[in-house]
Amino acid sequence: MSYDWLVIGGGASGLTAAVILAQEGYRVALVEKSPCLAPLLRGFRRGDFHFDTGFHYSGGLGRGEILDLFFRSLGLSERLRATPFDLSGFDRVRAGGEEEFAFPVGMQRLEEALCRAFPGQERGIAGYLAEVRRACTVHPYLDLEAPLEGSGTLFGLDGTSLREMLLRWTDEPRLQRLLAVHTLLYGVPPAEAPFALHASVVGPYYQSVHGLIGGGAALAEAFAARLAELGVDVFLGQGVRELLFTPAGTLRGARLEDGTELGSRGCVATLHPALLPGLVPEGVFRPVYRRRLLALEDSLPAFTLYGVCRKSNDLLHGRNIFLLGADDKGLEDTIYLTAADNGPARASGLVAIASEAPGGTDRWKDSVRGRRPAGYEAYKAERAASLVRRIEEACPEFGGVEVLATATALTMRDYLHTPYGGLYGVRHRIGQFNPQPRTRVAHLLLAGQGVVAPGVLGAVLSGFLTCGELIGHERLRERVKACR
Ligand SMILES: Cc1cc2nc3c(=O)[nH]c(=O)nc-3n(C[C@H](O)[C@H](O)[C@H](O)COP(=O)(O)OP(=O)(O)OC[C@H]3O[C@@H](n4cnc5c(N)ncnc54)[C@H](O)[C@@H]3O)c2cc1C
Known part of the structure; x- marks a missing residue:
């Protein structure tokens, strides 16, 4: 069996990459080690209850917002229905048994609510939220009008930390703590979290907040149906054990855990980047790159x-x-x-x-x-x-x-x-090496939450970003813009 592209991992990022490449007319295979597609998104059942696991809510799902546009461009929207969260307080913060603050939906309303709750902090609140808004206009796949040139395609892991940014704008510890509560959505403490990353995660939530009817399982099913429509071959229940190369060092395919060989001239790997060195023979990557991947926290x-x-x-x-x-x-x-x-x-x-x-x-x-x-x-x-x-x-x-x-x-x-x-x-913290979509091996690229940012938006965005490297960022962004 021979393909143009092999995608390793059937999570949100791998599914996104597989759909985009198949939409381009490539012959695509997707390999997922679990027995089902999107194991993180599917959730599980206990008794009368279905429990969502990897998707509860997201920003960017309002009509015409970025995740909505991504889903439209992927051809998923017909099968998905977003359901809005409570406009007056989608995330409510309680301390000592009392409600301390409710995050309303919408930047303007959030600013007003914060100013009411923290009199005297109006200047700091406005300044801080302006920084969040500004940071969300820099990334070319979060803001489709952002210039491509010179912007870089990843969120920098250098620069100002969230904690430094908070201290710059307010000396009120309760306000600092409140604005840092969403670090729980990516699992990095404020002193280590790059502000650019924090803003890219919370910014879309501050604008609008939705769940999906049917939860993460509905998203998994929508992707599965789309792969079938596009003729993507899906291999479930076995992982890729090794990537195969010609004697000249050119990628030629992959061997699965049961010994099946899949020929392919290219591969998008979305598994945890620290696992990648285990899939390629010694010498394919430079030792320093190998060490950096293995050392990712x-x-x-x-x-x-x-x-x-x-x-x-x-x-x-x-x-x-x-x-x-x-x-x-x-x-x-x-x-x-x-x-x-x-x-x-x-x-x-x-x-x-x-x-x-x-x-x-x-x-x-x-x-x-x-x-x-x-x-x-x-x-x-x-x-x-x-x-x-x-x-x-x-x-x-x-x-x-x-x-x-x-x-x-x-x-x-x-x-x-x-x-x-x-x-x-992967922990996206200040100073940590951040793997780029391209590796030094021709036609071997990375995508997934380890490359961009966690969250379904981060994972889907990373699928677009990596495929943009292959088919042209401007062309791909135009395709997404056409869904407005
Ligand atoms: C408890 C929890 C709650 C969350 N809640 C939300 C939420 O409310 N909203 C939100 O937006 N995000 C949420 N997230 C985050 C979001 O689910 C993830 O960031 C996103 O789904 C990651 O997608 P991914 O494709 O990068 O990674 P994954 O989904 O992890 O995909 C990688 C896939 O690679 C497979 N794999 C590994 N090794 C191999 C191999 N050798 N061969 C083949 N396949 C392999 C794995 O089995 C896996 O399925 C939550 C996450 C968790 C854990």
């Missing part, structure tokens, strides 16, 4: 609880809650609560995500899914119980929480085939 590990409220309520209907912990702890002590799925049904299934101490599950790292030792199960039960205590204290509306399932960094590692199980793959 992961975003914060997380502990996730999937549960059900004992009392029917609509607290999480179209909105999420961030529970702040001790003042001095920040991200590590914040809990993110969202509905089990964000469809139109009344929400009483819930997902709670809290950070896990780095290395917290290291003791069991050699164990495999389904056969973990009793100590690991006891650790999970204890973590779940302490999370439930905090949630019940802060959200009496739930009438108590029953735990149906939990996941740790080991779950993420084994389920998503990543090296360490960090919540969002």
